[in-house]
Structure formats: structure tokens, C-alpha cells
Amino acid sequence: MTTTVIPPAVRPPAGPAHRDGNVLRWLGAYTASMIGDNVFYIALSWAAVRSGTPSQAGLVMAVSAVPRALLMLGGGVVADRFGPRRVVIGSDAVRCAAVLTVAALLFVAHPGLWLLALLAVVFGIVDAVFMPAVGALPARVTGRDQLARVQGMRGLAVRFANVVGAPLGGLGVALGGSATAxxxxxxxxxxxxxxxISVRMRETPPAGGANTANTANTANTADAAPAGAEAVGPPGDPDGSPDGAPARGDASGPHARVPDVEDGAAAVPERPATAWRDLRDGLRYIRGHRVLAPLIVTIALGDLGFVGPLNVGLALLADRRGWGASGMGLVVAAFGAGAGAAALLLAWRGTLPRAGSAGAAALLGGSVAIGALAQVPGVGAAVGVALAIGLLAGLSGALCGALLQTQSDPAYLGRVTAVAGIVSLGLAPLSMPLTAAAIGWWGTGPVFAGSAVVCGLGGVVALAVRDLRRAELPR
Incomplete structure (x- = not known):
């Protein structure tokens, strides 16, 4: 008789996340990947402009959004089925290989727009699985009480990547053209x-554990989503099986088996879980959750009211006010500084009391500031208002993201992140051409005011739903 010794799973860090080497390795990987993304888009836009007309270049830049929006729900299923770390590593490897291949081709030839369009489509497809997995990964590298702090650290990484990536991309283009970039x-x-690869995964609670009380409706046993096992396994697994493989005793893995029935009872046929069933289970889980369902509605309304005015609307506002490109740059920088300060606050504090109410209040305050931005005449006042928008909208976004992480069952987190990602990356960008057309018809004041109302409705929803209003971050 042999005895199998199972190494202990990685335990949650005792100290804060910003002092945990495991979290810092994850943060370094995420930051490097985000900087690479920024450099990639600078290189892609420059190569597209040099290879075709402005309209063709715009099409190349936009084509990646289509597969990303269409496939992201499936990407959430992939992240939950195979494990977020495995999916993120594979996605980054594919993206790296694709970009380096295009760089090599551009060094020796000039293939034209078709290659750039193909690369953009590949990026969009890979992003559809990469983004949900990125959202699900923090819950596997730290404890629940540190997820809010990690969300703030992630926000700082995004701001840093935005600030550093564009100049690096421009430097690469200046030194050797698009191929070098x-x-x-x-x-x-x-x-x-x-x-x-060096990041260790921690043990996660079984599906339906911590947050079952927050779910109004539970799926039946046959349709249950993948459940974790309570057995302690080696690093990288919550259950002792390879990262992302079905847990022992899992009721819905690819090779799931129904429980044994009593003697004499009719045999129940096997119902192996499918990707489609996993997707339906995830949507059912979100719909029945008393915090996540209204939270995603809040995020959707906030993004729909925010993206248009603060992107295309700001450029049109600066042009009509005569602020010029430098004035617009100052306003954008002020917004970024405010959002960075909000992320820093959450990373430093680790939590905020009454997170649901605080996020709703910040969203309402940010919506008022969005409406006020179109009414200020000078650049100085606009910079102050933009700073307030960045601080309030950044705080609201960080708190909503932290609640999304802490309220979601880890077994469903990839699918939850995918639904939220579709709202932010699929629906919200559609408001940009509508915002531009509306400003042409009615002017900046009414359009910014309407966007502020939409954004403010998100705060109203958060305050109106009791469970979301009372939601707290773990301490």
C-alpha cells in the first residue's frame, strides 16, 4: 500500500497585498502586458496610416473590437473551465508570437493592410479570452480581504501603462519604424x-460557498456550474488537479458523473457539462444574484454615460471652446491624475466602509461633474472639473470592480468578468459615434447633460437596491 503525500496549497498572505511577492509578480506581469498593449496599438495605428487611407486605417483599428465583443462571453466560460492562469499565459504567448511574427515580416517586406487587419482580428479573438481570465486571476493569488487593495494596484498599473506605453511606442517608431515598435x-x-508562470495559485472556496446567501435563485443540481473541491492539493490548484481541470467530485466538469443512486432506484444518465450549459449557468447565476445583477447594471449605465463625453465629446468641446490641443491635453492629464489618485487611495487603504453606498455617491458626484464640464469657459476651470471627474469616477469604478471581485463566487468569476467586460468594451464604445452626432445636432451642453443623467442613473440604481447599497468589502 502506497501513501501519496499531497503538498499544501498556497495559503493567503498574512500581510497586505502590496508586500506580498506573489501579488507583486502578478502585478509586474500585468503591467508589462498592458504596456505592451499600448505600444502595440501605437505601432498598429502608425503602420495602418502609412499603408492605406485614413478610412482604411480607422477600419484596421476598429476591426479587433468585433471578435472581442462577440466572443467574450465564451471567453469567460474558457477562463472558468481551464483556470485563469493557464488562459492568461496562453493568451499572452499567442499575442507575443503574433506580434513578433508581424514585426519580422515588416522588417523584410511590406505586406500591406491585410496583414495588419489579420493581426488586429487575432488580437481581438485572443482578448476575448484574455480579459475575463485577467479579471478572474486576482481571486486566485490573494485573499478576499486583499482584493480591494489589489483592484487599486491594478488601476495604478493601468494608469502607469497608459503614461509609459504611448511614449515607448512613439520611440520605437522613431528609431526603426513600425517593425521596431x-x-x-x-x-x-x-x-x-x-x-x-512563477505566480502561485491559492486555494479557493468551493462554488456556492461564501456568496450563496446573496443569490436569490440557485441552479438545480444537474445544471450546477463547476464546483471546487475542499481537498487540499499542490500549488497552482484549489483541488490537487492540474490548473483548471475538474475538481474531484466536481458535478459539472467535462467528465462529470452524477452521484450514485440507491439500489433499486432508476439509473440517471450522465450529463456531461458543455460550454453552452456553463454559459447559461453563469448568466443564471448573475441574474439571480442580489448584488451582482444590479452592480452590472450600475457599471453599464456609468460607462454609457461616461465614455462618449470623455472621449470624442471632450475633443469637440475643446475645439468649440478654443482650448487647442494643449488645453485638451491638460484636461485629459487632470482626469488621469484624479483617477490615479482614486486607485492609490484604494491600494493604500485596502477597503472603504459602506463600499456600495460610497461607490453610488461617487458615481452621482462624477455625473454632476460631467454635466458641469460643458459649462465652464476656461481651461483652468475645465482642468479642475476634470480632476474631480477622474477622482469620483475612478473611485466609483474601483469600488465597483472590487465589489465585483469579492461578491462573485470564484467558480463563476470569469463569466461575471466577461459580462461586465462586454458592457464596458462592447456597448459603451457604441456611444462615441452617437455622442459626436448628437453634439453636431444639439451642441455640447445638452449632450453632456444627457450623458450625466445616464451616468447618474447608475448611482440611483445602486442606492435603490438595498443589497447593493449595503454591500461591504471584506476587511
Missing amino acids: FALAGLLIAVSVPLL
Whole structure:
């Protein structure tokens, strides 16, 4: 008789996340990947402009959004089925290989727009699985009480990548054209792969554990989503099986089996879980959750009211006010500084009391500031208002993201992130051409005011739903 010794799973860190080497390795990988993304888009836009007309370049830049929006729900299923770390590592490896291949081709030839369009489509497809997995990964590298702090650290990483990535991309183009910039992007993405491999996964609670009380409706046993096992396994697994493989005793893995029935009872046929059933289970889980369902509605309304005015609307406002490109740059920088300060606050504090109410109040305050931005005449006042928008909207976004992380059952987190990602990356960008057309018809004041109302409705929903209003972050 042999005895199998199972190494202990990685335990949650005793100290804060910003002092945990495991979290810092994840953050370094995420930051490198985001900087690489920024450099990639600079290289892609420059290569597209040099290879075709402005309209063709715009089509190349937009084509990646289509597969990303269409496939992201499936990407959430993939992240939950195979494990977020495995999916993120694979996604970064594919993106790195694709970008470096295009860089090599551009060094030796001029393939034209078709290659750039193909690369954009590949990025969009990979992003559809990468983004849900990225959202699900923090819950596997730290404890629930540190997820809010990690959300703040992630926000700081995004701001840092935005500030550093664009100049790096421009430097790459200046030194050797688009090929050099693509090569730089590929190398930055490649840095994330060994860092992610070195990140240890922690034991996660079984599905339906911590948050079952927050779910109004539960799925029946036959349709249950993948459940974790309580057995302690080796690093990288909550259950002792390879990362992302079905847990022992899992009721819905790819090779799931129904429980044994009593003697004499009719045998129940096997019902192996499918990707489609996993998707339906995830949507049912979100719909029945008393916090997540209204939270995603809040996020959707906030993004729909925010994206249009603060992107295309701001450029049109600066043009009509005569602020010029430098004035618009100052306003954008002020917004970024405010959002960075909000992320820093959450990373430093780790939690805020009454997170649901605080997020709703910040969203309402940010919506008022959005409406006020179109009424200020000078650049100085606009900078102050933009700073307030960044601080309030950034705080609301960080708190909503932290609640999304802490309220979601880890077994469903990829699908929850995918639904929220579709709202932010699929629906919200559609408001930009509508905002531009509306400003042409009615002017900046009414359009900014209407967007502020939509954004404010998100805060109203959060305050009106008791469970979301009373939601707290773990301490």
C-alpha cells in the first residue's frame, strides 16, 4: 500500500497585498502586458496610416473590437473551465508570437493592410479570452480581504501603462519604424509569461460557498456550474488537479458523473457539462444574484454615460471652446491624475466602509461633474472639473470592480468578468459615434447633460437596491 503525500496549497498572505511577492509578480506581469498593449496599438495605428487611407486605417483599428465583443462571453466560460492562469499565459504567448511574427515580416517586406487587419482580428479573438481570465486571476493569488487593495494596484498599473506605453511606442517608431515598435511590444508582452508562470495559485472556496446567501435563485443540481473541491492539493490548484481541470467530485466538469443512486432506484444518465450549459449557468447565476445583477447594471449605465463625453465629446468641446490641443491635453492629464489618485487611495487603504453606498455617491458626484464640464469657459476651470471627474469616477469604478471581485463566487468569476467586460468594451464604445452626432445636432451642453443623467442613473440604481447599497468589502 502506497501513501501519496499531497503538498499544501498556497495559503493567503498574512500581510497586505502590496508586500506580498506573489501579488507583486502578478502585478509586474500585468503591467508589462498592458504596456505592451499600448505600444502595440501605437505601432498598429502608425503602420495602418502609412499603408492605406485614413478610412482604411480607422477600419484596421476598429476591426479587433468585433471578435472581442462577440466572443467574450465564451471567453469567460474558457477562463472558468481551464483556470485563469493557464488562459492568461496562453493568451499572452499567442499575442507575443503574433506580434513578433508581424514585426519580422515588416522588417523584410511590406505586406500591406491585410496583414495588419489579420493581426488586429487575432488580437481581438485572443482578448476575448484574455480579459475575463485577467479579471478572474486576482481571486486566485490573494485573499478576499486583499482584493480591494489589489483592484487599486491594478488601476495604478493601468494608469502607469497608459503614461509609459504611448511614449515607448512613439520611440520605437522613431528609431526603426513600425517593425521596431511591434518588436518592442512583443518583447514587453513576453516578459509577462515567465512572471505569470512563477505566480502561485491559492486555494479557493468551493462554488456556492461564501456568496450563496446573496443569490436569490440557485441552479438545480444537474445544471450546477463547476464546483471546487475542499481537498487540499499542490500549488497552482484549489483541488490537487492540474490548473483548471475538474475538481474531484466536481458535478459539472467535462467528465462529470452524477452521484450514485440507491439500489433499486432508476439509473440517471450522465450529463456531461458543455460550454453552452456553463454559459447559461453563469448568466443564471448573475441574474439571480442580489448584488451582482444590479452592480452590472450600475457599471453599464456609468460607462454609457461616461465614455462618449470623455472621449470624442471632450475633443469637440475643446475645439468649440478654443482650448487647442494643449488645453485638451491638460484636461485629459487632470482626469488621469484624479483617477490615479482614486486607485492609490484604494491600494493604500485596502477597503472603504459602506463600499456600495460610497461607490453610488461617487458615481452621482462624477455625473454632476460631467454635466458641469460643458459649462465652464476656461481651461483652468475645465482642468479642475476634470480632476474631480477622474477622482469620483475612478473611485466609483474601483469600488465597483472590487465589489465585483469579492461578491462573485470564484467558480463563476470569469463569466461575471466577461459580462461586465462586454458592457464596458462592447456597448459603451457604441456611444462615441452617437455622442459626436448628437453634439453636431444639439451642441455640447445638452449632450453632456444627457450623458450625466445616464451616468447618474447608475448611482440611483445602486442606492435603490438595498443589497447593493449595503454591500461591504471584506476587511
